[in-house]
Amino acid sequence: MAEDGGGGDDEWSNLLPFFYDEAAARADGERALERQRQKERKEAEHKAWREACDAARDKILEYDPKHGCRTYTRLWFCSSILFNLDEESPIGPMCRTVDRGQPPxxxxxxxxxxxxxxxxxxxxVSSDVGYPVLVYGTVIARDDETLVLTGPTRSIKVSDSVFFEVNLKLKEEKEEDDGDVVVDDREFSKGLIEFRSLSMPKGVEDVVVGSCSPLDSRLSTVELSYAYIGGAVEAAVDVTLRLPAAAIITACSSSIPDASIVLYDSSKVNATSNSSAGGAAGDVAVDLARRVMAVRAADELVLTLIAAAGDADCHHYRTNVEFTPRIRGSESLEVSICGIKLLIKVSWSAF
Known part of the structure; x- marks a missing residue:
């Protein structure tokens, strides 16, 4: 073709398009460059995100010498970047106690x-270091979609699985060669216990008392027992004593007396003065180990009071006090047992 004057392919390679728009070409080039920059930026952000996720995961994925492998000790299926595992629930007890718009x-x-x-x-259930053991630590619960921590201040609402994060330590005293006693803390139990609600009945009359699958970790096997209540309201209990006294206070729903909760045991918890908190002079506010619980709406809340007479024979006296569940409001009752006067206040709330 070149011999006929038509020229070769190289002759046309440097020709510009007939309608070449230099500004449009420059804009196309800038857009392509911007797309490349965005791609690189997204790749860098994704890399940083993955590194942060891996670092957060490594904090809750710990080596368990009992099983010889790494296991999760806290919730692992939520984003540790967007979700703070240590954030406590802002919802306290009695959140609807004063809601006067609620019908009976x-x-x-x-x-x-x-x-x-x-x-x-x-x-x-079992201890690799024998008994007795001095154990301390935390068992915290997550009970809703946000999975924020639930302290001992409100009842646990069951809408899906409830996760309990167990972190118990063993306090041991060791005597060194020089005679000094050193307190050594060892991990006794650490991991997750799950309560699965899918297998539970959903009727408002249903009650199930049972135990979750045990947590076998570190130096022990730990089991959590529960009472699942199908139709419940929340009860918050406050107790004031006229004088300090040896007593035990437990609570339960009337249909499940075997599922009692110890609210107060004077041999383990000290009472503190409450005269500055609006009580009469000499009143003592009982520092309850537990003050909030779920109560079956069709039952009665039964508080059992056991008091020591203080005589030479160490007689004990027992009485039951019942409260009818409500959807809101509070009620108070003064009780006398064995010369001890108690003022009991129960506040009710829907979840």
Whole structure:
């Protein structure tokens, strides 16, 4: 073709388009460059995100010498970047106690009733270091979609699984060669216990008392027992004593007396003066170990008071006090047992 004057391909390669727009070409180039910059920026952000996620995961993925592998000790299926594992729930007890717009409770069935869970006990099923053991630590619960921590200030609402993060330590005293006693803390139990609500009945009349699958970790096996209540309201209990006294106070729903919760044991918890908090002079506010629980709406809240007479024979006296569940409001009752006067206040709230 070149011999006929048509020229080769190289002859046309440097020709510009007939309608070449230099400004449009420059804009196309800038857009392509911006797309490349955005791609690189997203790749860098994704890399930083993955590194942060890996670092957060490594904090809750710990080596368990009992099993010889790494296990999760806290919630792992939520983003540790967007979600703070140490954030506590802003929702306290009695959140609807003063809600005067609430109609009276229909105890046989009410749409405001919720499934709830009372933790009855955390039991040490087995110990690799024998007994007795001095254990301290935390067992915290996450009970809703946000999975924020639930302190001992409100009842546990069951809408899905409830996760308990267990972190118990063993306090040991060791005597060194020079005779000094050193306190050594060792990890006794650490990990997750899950309460699965899918297998639970959903009726407002249903009650199940049972135990979660035990947590076998570190130096022990720990089991959590519970009372699942299908239709419940929240009860918050406050107790004031006229004088300090040896007493035990427990609480339960009337239909499940075996699922009692120890609210107060004078041999383990000290009472503190409450005269400055609006009580009469000499009144003592009882520092309850537990003050908030779920109560079956169709039952009665039964408080059992056991007091020591203080005589030579160490006689004990027992009495029961019942409160009818409500959807809101509070009620107070003064009780006398064995010469001891107690003022009991129960505040009710929907979840």
């Amino acid at each position: 409770l229909h105890r046989a069935g009410d749409s405001r009733l919720r499934m709830s869970l009372n933790v009855l006990a955390v039991n040490i």
